[in-house]
Every structure is written in structure tokens, then in C-alpha cells.
Amino acid sequence: MTEEIIIAGFGGQGVLSMGKILAYSGVIQNQEVSWMPSYGPEMRGGTANVTVIVSDERISSPILNKYDTAIILNQQSLDKFENAVKPGGLLIYDPNGITRHPERKDINIYSIAAADEAGRMGLSKVFNMMVLGGFLKLKPIVKMENIHKGLEKSLPARHHKLIPDNEKAVTIGQDLIQPVHVL
Amino acid sequence: MEEKFAHPELRTPENLVYKRTDLLVDCPLSYCPGCGHGVAHRMLMEVLEEKEIASKTIGISPVGCSVLAYDFLNIDMLGAAHGRAPALATAIKRLWPSRYVFTYQGDGDLAAIGTAETIHACNRGENFTIIFINNGIYGMTGGQMAPTTLPGMRSSTSPYGRDTDIMGYPLKITELIAQLPGTYYVTRQSVHTPAAVRKTKKALRKAFDCQDLGKGISFVEIVSNCNSGWKMTPVQSNKWMEENMFPYYPIGDIKVDGELIEKLK
Amino acid sequence: MGELRLMKGNEAIAEAAIRAGCDGYFGYPITPQSEVLEYLMAEKPYETTGMVVLQAESEVAAINMLYGGAGTGKMVMTSSSSPGISLMQEGISYMAGTQLPALLVNIVRGGPGLGTIQPSQADYFQSVKGGGHGDYHIIVYAPASVQEMADFVKLGFDAAFKYRTPVMILSDGAIGQMMEKVYLDDPIPRRGDEEVITQCPWASTGRPMTREHNILTSLDLDPAGQERLNLRLQEKYREIEEKEVKFEMLDCEDAEYLLVAFGLSARICQKAMQLARDKGIKVGLFRPITLFPFPKKEIRKIGEKVKGMLVVEMNAGQMIEDVQLSVGCNIPIEHYGRFGGIIPTPDEVVRVLEEKIIGG
Numbered sequence: 171m172t173e174e175i176i177i178a179g180f181g182g183q184g185v186l187s188m189g190k191i192l193a194y195s196g197v198i199q200n201q202e203v204s205w206m207p208s209y210g211p212e213m214r215g216g217t218a219n220v221t222v223i224v225s226d227e228r229i230s231s232p233i234l235n236k237y238d239t240a241i242i243l244n245q246q247s248l249d250k251f252e253n254a255v256k257p258g259g260l261l262i263y264d265p266n267g268i269t270r271h272p273e274r275k276d277i278n279i280y281s282i283a284a285a286d287e288a289g290r291m292g293l294s295k296v297f298n299m300m301v302l303g304g305f306l307k308l309k310p311i312v313k314m315e316n317i318h319k320g321l322e323k324s325l326p327a328r329h330h331k332l333i334p335d336n337e338k339a340v341t342i343g344q345d346l347i348q349p350v351h352v353l
Numbered sequence: 354m355e356e357k358f359a360h361p362e363l364r365t366p367e368n369l370v371y372k373r374t375d376l377l378v379d380c381p382l383s384y385c386p387g388c389g390h391g392v393a394h395r396m397l398m399e400v401l402e403e404k405e406i407a408s409k410t411i412g413i414s415p416v417g418c419s420v421l422a423y424d425f426l427n428i429d430m431l432g433a434a435h436g437r438a439p440a441l442a443t444a445i446k447r448l449w450p451s452r453y454v455f456t457y458q459g460d461g462d463l464a465a466i467g468t469a470e471t472i473h474a475c476n477r478g479e480n481f482t483i484i485f486i487n488n489g490i491y492g493m494t495g496g497q498m499a500p501t502t503l504p505g506m507r508s509s510t511s512p513y514g515r516d517t518d519i520m521g522y523p524l525k526i527t528e529l530i531a532q533l534p535g536t537y538y539v540t541r542q543s544v545h546t547p548a549a550v551r552k553t554k555k556a557l558r559k560a561f562d563c564q565d566l567g568k569g570i571s572f573v574e575i576v577s578n579c580n581s582g583w584k585m586t587p588v589q590s591n592k593w594m595e596e597n598m599f600p601y602y603p604i605g606d607i608k609v610d611g612e613l614i615e616k617l618k
Numbered sequence: 619m620g621e622l623r624l625m626k627g628n629e630a631i632a633e634a635a636i637r638a639g640c641d642g643y644f645g646y647p648i649t650p651q652s653e654v655l656e657y658l659m660a661e662k663p664y665e666t667t668g669m670v671v672l673q674a675e676s677e678v679a680a681i682n683m684l685y686g687g688a689g690t691g692k693m694v695m696t697s698s699s700s701p702g703i704s705l706m707q708e709g710i711s712y713m714a715g716t717q718l719p720a721l722l723v724n725i726v727r728g729g730p731g732l733g734t735i736q737p738s739q740a741d742y743f744q745s746v747k748g749g750g751h752g753d754y755h756i757i758v759y760a761p762a763s764v765q766e767m768a769d770f771v772k773l774g775f776d777a778a779f780k781y782r783t784p785v786m787i788l789s790d791g792a793i794g795q796m797m798e799k800v801y802l803d804d805p806i807p808r809r810g811d812e813e814v815i816t817q818c819p820w821a822s823t824g825r826p827m828t829r830e831h832n833i834l835t836s837l838d839l840d841p842a843g844q845e846r847l848n849l850r851l852q853e854k855y856r857e858i859e860e861k862e863v864k865f866e867m868l869d870c871e872d873a874e875y876l877l878v879a880f881g882l883s884a885r886i887c888q889k890a891m892q893l894a895r896d897k898g899i900k901v902g903l904f905r906p907i908t909l910f911p912f913p914k915k916e917i918r919k920i921g922e923k924v925k926g927m928l929v930v931e932m933n934a935g936q937m938i939e940d941v942q943l944s945v946g947c948n949i950p951i952e953h954y955g956r957f958g959g960i961i962p963t964p965d966e967v968v969r970v971l972e973e974k975i976i977g978g
Contacts, residue, residue, distance in 0.1 A: 190624075190797070197624045197799050205624075205797035209650060209735070230888035232796050235963040323624070409824045411690065414835075423833040429822035431689045432835030433682065434712050440679040441686025447670045448642050448692045449811070452824050470682070473675035 171226050173311050174234055176251055178219035179243025184298030187324065188241075189220035192302065194320035195312035196224040204232040217246050224311055241305060243285075245269060258353065262305055272350070279350040280308065287346055288339070296332070296339040303343025314340070374402045376427045383421050385492075387587025389577030390418060392544040393486060394425055396554040397457070401428065404561055410453040411445055413438040415467075417459035418492040436467025439474035442481045453564050454481040461491045464500040464526040471526065478535030478569040482560040485527065485572065488579040489598060496582035500524040503601055508582070523601060527574045531608040537569035539608035543576045545591040549604075568611060576602050621802045627767040627793040628653035630800050631697065631723055634771035636663045637805040640721075641692035642670035644683035646702060649735040650791035651725035654697040667808050677702040681709030688718035689834040691818030693775055693809070697723035699791070700741050701732060703749075710784055711750030715836025715847070717854075719778035721771065722756070722786045725794040728959035736959025737791035739881060742936035745788045746910040753848055755855050757785040757862060758909040760880040764798035766907075772803065777862060781854055782820075788909060790932065792882050792961065855911075864907035865916055869895070873902030875975055876920060877967065878941055879930040880906050887930050890967035897968070899976065909937070914944040921945035926975040930967055931955050950975060 175192070179185045189205050196203040206221040221237075223229050240251045242263040248270070255261050257276045265271070266285035282304040288297035306312065312320070317340060321333050373379075376398035384390045401407045407428050414422035416435035423430035433441050438456035446454040463471050463485050471483070490508055491497040498508040498515060501523050505514040515523075531539040538560060542553040553575060560571035576598050580590035606614055625633065632654045635643060645655045655673060663669035670687075674680035680696050687694035698706065703724045713720055726741045728734035745758045757777050759770045767789060774785040815823050825831045838844040866884075869891060870876070877887040884905040894901045904920060904927075906913050921927070926949050929938040935953040942951050952974040956962045 193797060194624055197622070203624065203797075203799060206792065207795055209791070209795045229798075230892060231886040231890075231964055232798075233792065233882075233886065233961050233963070234889070235965055408826050411822050411824055413686070420837065423831075423835060427825070427831050429825045429832045430834070431686060431822050432716075432833070432837055434685070434708055437678070437682035437685070437709070440674070440682035441689070443672070443679075444642060444644060444670075444683035444685075444687035444692075444694065445690050447672065448687050448694075449690055449823070451811070469675055470679050473679065 171311070173224050173239065173309065174237050175222045175224075175239045175241065176219055176234075176237045176254065177222065177241040178217065178247030178251055181216060181218040183218070183243050185218045185243065186220050188298040188302050189222040190324045191299075191317065191320045192222050192224065192312065194323045195316040198316045198319045198323070199312060201226060202229050204229045206232040217244065219247065239305065239309065241301060243301070248272060260308060262301065262308070262347070264301065275351065276353075278352050280304065280347050281350050282343060282347045284343060284346060287342065291342070293335060293339055296336050299336045299339035300343035300346060303340035304347030306340070307344040307347055374398045376402050376407050378425050378427045380425065382425055384418060385581045387578070387580045387590065388418070389488070389544045389575065390486060392550055393484070393553070393575050393577070394422065396544070396550065396557055397455075397484065398426060400554060400557045400561055401453075404558065406453050406561065409451065410455070411449065413441050413445075413454070413456045415456070415458040415462040417462045419457055419459060419486065420493065422457055436462050436465070437470055438462065439467065439470040439479070439483065443474050443477070443479050446479060446481045453561055455484055455561075456481070457484045458486070459492070460485070460487045460489065460499045460501040464524050468526070472530060472533070475530040475570045475572070476533045476535045480564055480567050480569065482564060482571045482573070484557070484560075485574040486577050487574055487602065488577045488582070489523070490579050490582040492579045492582045496579075496584075500526070501602075503597055506597075525602070527572065527602075527607060530570070530572060531613060535569045536572055536608060537566070537611050538563045538571040540572070540606045541574040541576060541602060541604055543594070543599075543604055545578065545594060574602070576604065619804050623800050623802060624797050625764060625800050626653055626795060626797050627761075627764045627789060628697075628725065628795070629657045630764050630768040631771055631787070632657035632661070633802060634768035635695055636661065636667060636669060637803055638772045638775055639667070639693060639806040639808040640669055640695055640775070641808055642672070642683075642687050642694040643696065644672050644674050644680045644687070644694065645696045645698065646674050646677045646680050648677075648699045648702045650727060650737070650794050651697050651699045651723070653794070654723065667805070669808065677705040678709070681706035684720045685709050685713050685716070685718065688713060688720040689716065689821060690823050691814040691821030693719075693779075695721035695723065697725065699725045699727045700729050700738070703741065703744070707744075707750035710756065711752050711754065712836050713784045714750070714754035714756060714851070715752060716834050717782040717851075718784065718834070719775075719782050720784045721774045721778055722784055724786055724788050726788065726790045728957065734959040735791065737793075737882060737932065737961060738957070738959055739790060739883060739932040740934070740936070740957065741788065742909065742931070742933060745786055746912070746940075754851060755858075755910045756783060757781070757858060757911070758788050759785070759864070760788050760907060760909050761793060762881050762884045762905065764793065764796065765800050767793060768800050768802060779817075781858060783854070788881070790882050791959075859911040862908060863911045863913045863916070865913040866905040866907060867920070868903040868905070870902035870904065870920060872900050873923070874900040874925050875971065876902050876904055876924045876927045877930060877971070878904045878906075878917070878927055878937070880909060880937060882961065883930045883932055886962055886964055887967055889964035890971070893964055893968050894971060899971070901971065906937070912940045912944065914940070917941060917944045918946070921949060924949065926950040927952070928967070928971050928975050929953050930962060932961065933957060
């Protein structure tokens with residue numbers, strides 16, 4: 171199994187930390203992982219993205235131009251990465267702020283209205299975990315118990331009190347995700 | 354050598370009044386006759402000998418006239434790149450807190466190319482000794498203008514005298530670093546008379562004693578002559594130094610026990 | 619035993635340094651490698667192992683702190699990125715001339731000048747051909763994973779002390795910033811002062827009256843003496859070329875074509891190799907791990923078997939010169955490079971391989 175994922179959105183949406191929790195969970199279940207962020211000034215307010223690869227084998231390139239899954243959280247990222255999904259691959263996006271929706275017919279497309287839902291529930295801080303929950307519903311590449319351990323590992327101890335909210339968000343996300351176009 | 358001595362019978366242990374310290378290597382110095390470096394070297398080594406710390410001392414020589422100081426000082430030494438001696442000393446003292454560490458630097462090395470290293474080592478309050486020989490000129494490279502060259506003073510790169518409108522002012526780096534909280538003992542001395550030599554030795558002793566306290570940089574400036582670079586005889590150069598250098602670089606303590614001397618406050 | 623962690627390449631270097639028994643780190647912040655100093659400051663090894671960690675006022679000061687520390691036999695290191703490493707070249711030359719052991723890390727970013735903060739491999743020439751003034755080399759390791767970032771710290775220190783030479787880990791912003799799994803070795807205690815004195819009789823540690831004083835300098839005003847030093851250095855470099863070459867070959871047994879790449883480019887080529895093999899192209903990968911010493915003999919040997927080589931670098935063609943010198947001109951050897959922080963994609967590599975080598 172090798173899953174090559176791009177997660178992209180605005181800086182501050184938790185793009186990098188979503189990838190980090192996924193990577194930690196992969197490590198916990200003894201898989202090979204790589205987490206390659208876009209870095210630099212664009213992180214501050216602009217777009218941010220991270221390539222996460224989880225695999226049973228040694229990972230070759232940590233930097234890719236075709237992905238099994240694209241998780242997209244803003245319009246710029248959708249424009250940039252829609253065509254980077256492999257045919258038959260998966261695109262998940264949050265429709266919040268999206269004016270031009272994905273159009274490809276050769277990939278599976280799901281939407282997850284996590285930003286709105288998180289806002290309603292006062293869980294904006296863990297909005298990214300809702301999205302992760304949606305992804306894991308479709309591709310359970312890591313086990314839920316390992317997400318818990320991944321959270322423990324990747325969050326500093328002072329933020330461990332936020333773990334229950336994070337886990338709640340993952341569960342909500344699993345119910346929230348909706349098919350848009352399925353092959 | 355024995356036969357050249359007029360009265361060999363007088364060379365007996367009970368008549369011994371002065372002996373060159375073994376911490377100076379028995380070889381001719383590379384300095385010009387009349388230069389102050391030799392005396393400064395001797396005072397430094399006598400202090401290490403009397404304090405019995407030679408085996409625990411690491412010295413750093415600069416680039417400049419005293420680049421070969423490691424050939425004359427019979428202790429473990431490193432030769433630094435131009436201006437960087439305080440950076441070397443910083444690392445060495447932090448990695449070997451049990452050792453006494455000193456840099457020996459000229460004015461070009463310490464106050465021009467190495468200004469950043471000098472100021473930051475002082476500002477961090479590193480616990481080593483800086484010995485600063487200020488003769489207002491680049492001696493080794495043939496008498497070019499130094500950061501400490503006096504206004505109007507001639508050098509090969511200020512052949513009509515230092516014009517401060519064009520070339521800026523002489524840098525009183527010693528007064529400057531004395532303002533920093535990281536310096537603990539800052540003094541300016543000279544080695545042109547026996548009395549001055551004695552004071553310099555006392556200052557050097559105090560500087561190394563400061564390392565025992567661990568309270569910051571001890572900094573000894575020695576205003577010295579450069580008869581070759583100044584194109585004078587040694588005697589003329591010492592007189593010129595008293596008349597011209599001392600008014601701009603006044604001799605005496607600047608900061609003692611971490612406190613600035615009153616007039617500088 | 620060791621320990622498994624998920625870490626950034628830069629953090630792995632810092633943690634590996636603590637565990638290797640490093641005595642001192644001296645550095646100055648510069649993107650994309652500031653995590654090394656940040657990690658060390660957060661870990662506070664000065665409270666545990668006694669390792670000194672100091673933020674210098676400049677890269678110039680940092681490299682000269684290294685020079686001082688190395689001259690006393692201590693295990694010292696610095697890290698920086700391209701513009702900072704340029705500033706350090708004088709000090710590196712001094713350390714090579716004085717024959718001092720130290721570890722340097724260059725997390726390369728795009729240049730020239732202030733350039734960009736994105737990854738690059740444009741400092742190959744600077745690293746392997748000297749960089750500073752005078753005839754010298756330093757040993758250069760090119761890690762291609764976070765694991766190797768950690769592993770090459772101990773390896774680098776060992777080589778530095780074995781040959782009394784500066785050693786560089788030449789990596790790039792991508793490997794510095796990315797996270798992967800790392801197995802960290804158990805910590806080795808730092809050497810005590812007495813151990814350092816015994817191990818490094820050449821070091822200026824304070825002169826016991828039982829020996830002559832040690833002088834560490836690269837200055838010899840007598841040209842004959844300076845020539846003798848140069849000959850000793852060259853003898854050392856030949857020994858290093860004989861004994862310290864490291865490389866990796868992947869799928870080379872049946873390869874008709876060869877990709878040659880180091881560091882991050884080699885990872886990208888590994889993916890390109892898989893894509894090419896899916897298309898039925900028999901391609902292998904040759905990855906120099908030491909850039910100096912360059913694996914000349916090994917690549918010459920494989921050059922006799924393949925029909926052509928594509929050298930992939932994040933620069934305008936630097937390592938290719940060493941490949942060409944080693945292999946000769948019996949087969950086509952072409953270059954593919956991206957610059958200024960752009961990373962070539964596996965697809966691009968396959969396309970260029972097809973166009974320039976197979977079709978060409």
C-alpha cells in the first residue's frame with residue numbers, strides 16, 4: 171500500500187498539522203511516511219500545502235506532481251491541484267469560499283462542509299480534523315486508535331486537553347462527507 | 354656566549370637578580386628593534402609564570418605584527434584569521450572553562466576587521482582576556498592607516514595625514530567596549546618606561562585574576578610605538594607617543610570591578 | 619536499542635549531534651536551516667550532556683568559533699545555508715590548512731546571491747572543489763533522507779577526527795524541512811577533557827611542561843614548508859579517495875540506462891526510475907553518497923555496461939563534470955537540472971530521459 175496525498179489550503183487552516191497527525195499515525199502503525207511542507211513566506215497568510223506519503227515500502231520521492239488524494243481547502247489550491255490527481259484518484263474539498271467547483275470526470279470527488287459545521291459547533295480550531303475524518307472514512311489508511319496516539323505525539327503536552335475535541339471532530343467529519351461525483 | 358661576558362665569575366646564583374622567563378622561547382623576536390611588542394610579551398609570560406597557570410593557558414595570536422607570537426610564547430597557541438581571535442577565544446573558553454584564555458591583537462585586527470567579534474565577545478560577557486596593542490598603524494603590511502591612526506597622522510594610505518572629513522575618526526574602541534555590561538575590567542597602559550612596564554604587568558595580572566571570578570571580559574589596551582611605521586627612531590617615537598597618542602588615548606583604568614571610572618560616566 | 623521518531627531533517631541533525639557526544643554547536647540563523655539551532659536551544663543539552671550551544675553574531679564568527687573549538691580537540695559543529703556557508707569559506711580554508719576536525723552542515727538554498735529560500739543543489743562545486751582559497755578538499759556527504767541526516771552526523775565526526783579535516787553534510791532545504799521516520803542511536807557520552815587531551819595530542823589544550831608547546835596555524839612563511847604541508851594534504855586526500863567512497867546503486871543489474879543523482883534529486887530519480895520501468899525502460903540509479911571523494915571507479919565501471927546516463931541535479935550542471943571525467947565520452951551523458959529552488963518532478967525526468975538519452 172502506498173498513498174500519496176496533497177493537503178492544500180490557506181496558512182492557518184491547519185493544513186500542515188493535519189498532515190503531521192496523519193504521518194504520526196502512520197509511524198505508529200509501523201509504516202514508512204514522509205511529510206514535505208511547502209515552506210517559506212507563503213506559509214504566512216498565503217497558501218500552504220503539504221505532501222504526505224504513507225507506504226508499506228521505502229518511499230522514493232517525497233515531492234510529487236501526481237497524487238492519489240488531494241485534500242483541498244481553498245480556491246487557489248483547487249485550481250492548482252485538481253489536475254494533479256491521478257485518474258481514478260480522490261479529490262476532497264471544502265466548498266466554503268469555492269466559486270469554481272471541480273469539473274473532472276475521471277476522478278472521485280467528495281465535498282465536506284467542515285468549515286461551516288465547525289463554525290456552527292464552535293469547533294473552528296479543529297476544523298482540519300473534520301476534514302481528516304472525512305478522508306479516513308473513504309480511505310481508512312490509518313486506524314482511529316493510531317490517530318489518537320498520533321495526536322498525543324504531535325501535540326505538545328499543554329494542548330493535550332484539546333484531544334477530545336479533535337477526536338470528536340474526526341467522528342463528525344466521517345458523517346459530514348458527501349459524494350459529488352463517484353466513478 | 355660565556356666568553357663574551359666581561360666578568361664570568363660574577364654569574365653565580367647568589368648574584369642572580371633577573372632571569373628571562375622560560376615561558377619565552379629562546380629565539381630572536383621578529384619585531385623591529387624599539388617596538389613595544391617584546392616587552393608586552395615578556396610581561397604577559399611573567400604573569401602566567403607567577404600565577405603558575407602556563408600549563409592551563411591557551412593563547413590566540415592575530416594577523417598583524419604579532420602573527421608569529423606563537424613562536425615566542427612557550428605555551429599552547431592558535432593563530433586566528435584576521436580579526437577573529439575573540440570568536441576562537443569564545444569557543445575555547447566555553448569548551449574549556451578550566452583554562453585561562455587570552456587573545457593578543459593589534460589595532461587593525463581588533464578595531465577594524467574584527468570589530469564585530471570584539472564587540473560581541475565583550476557584550477556576551479565572555480570570560481577571557483583581550484590584550485590590545487594599539488600603535489595607530491598597520492605595522493606588518495608596511496605602515497598603512499589603522500582605525501586608531503590619529504587625525505593628521507601620516508601613513509602610507511594617508512600620505513598627507515589622516516583627513517577626518519574623508520577618512521573618518523580614530524576609533525576609541527576601548528572606551529566603547531567599556532560601556533558594555535559584559536566587560537568587567539578595562540584599562541589602558543603603555544610599556545615605554547620602566548614605571549609604565551610595571552603598571553602594565555599589574556594590569557595583566559589583574560586581567561588574568563578576573564578570569565577566576567568569571568564576571569566577564571578583562572581588556573588591557575597597551576598604547577605602543579611603531580618606530581618603523583611612524584618613521585622615527587625608537588626614542589623619538591616614544592616621545593611622539595607621549596605627546597600625541599596619550600592625549601587621545603589617555604593612560605589609566607577605564608572600568609574596574611565592573612564599574613566605570615567616574616569621569617567616563 | 620535506539621529510538622524511533624518522526625522528525626524534520628534539520629531536527630534530526632541537531633538530535634543526532636547531541637547523541638554523538640558533540641561538544642559544541644555554533645551557528646547563526648538562516649532559512650531554511652534555523653531549526654537546528656532552535657532545536658538545540660529548546661533541548662538545552664548544556665544542562666544534560668554539557669554540550670555548548672551558542673548563537674554567534676555572524677556566520678563569520680560561528681566558523682571561527684568552530685576553528686577555535688576544533689583547535690582544542692573538541693567535537694564541534696555548525697550549520698548554515700548557502701549565503702552563510704559562503705561567508706564561512708575563509709574559516710573552512712583555515713581549518714583545512716591547519717588540519718582541524720569539524721562538522722559543517724549546508725542546507726542549500728537557491729542562489730546566487732541572496733537567491734531564494736527554496737531547496738537547491740547549486741553549492742556542489744563550492745563544497746567539493748574547495749570553496750575557499752588554496753588547494754584543499756573537505757569530505758562531503760550528501761544525505762537523501764532524514765535518516766541519513768541523522769546517521770551522517772556521527773559518520774561525519776568520525777571521519778573528521780580520523781583525517782583531521784572539516785567534513786560537510788551537503789543537504790538542501792527540502793530534506794531539512796521534511797519529516798520522516800528516524801531511528802536514533804543511543805547517546806554516546808561526551809569525552810572528558812583528559813580523553814580529549816590523550817586522543818588529540820596535536821591540540822592546543824594547555825601545555826604540560828612535559829611536551830613542547832602546540833601551535834595551530836596554517837601560516838608558514840617559508841614556501842618550502844608550505845609546499846610540504848600541501849603535499850601532506852594531497853596525500854591525505856588520496857587516502858580519503860581510496861578509503862572513504864560511499865555510494866548506492868538501485869536496479870543497476872539489468873539497467874540499459876542510468877540516472878545519476880545525489881541527495882533529494884536521487885529520491886526524485888528513484889520515483890522516475892519506477893515510472894520508467896512501468897513503461898518497460900530498463901533504468902537504474904547511481905547515487906554518490908560521498909561527493910568528495912567522488913565514486914570515480916564505481917561509476918566508470920557501470921559506465922561500461924549502460925548505453926547512456928542522465929545526470930539530474932538541482933543546478934545548471936555541476937556533478938556532471940565529475941561523472942564525465944570518470945566515465946569518459948564513449949556513451950552519451952546528458953544533464954537535466956532545475957534551478958533557483960524549483961524541484962524537478964519524476965515525470966520531467968522520465969521525459970528528458972526518453973528525449974535526450976533513449977531517443978537521442
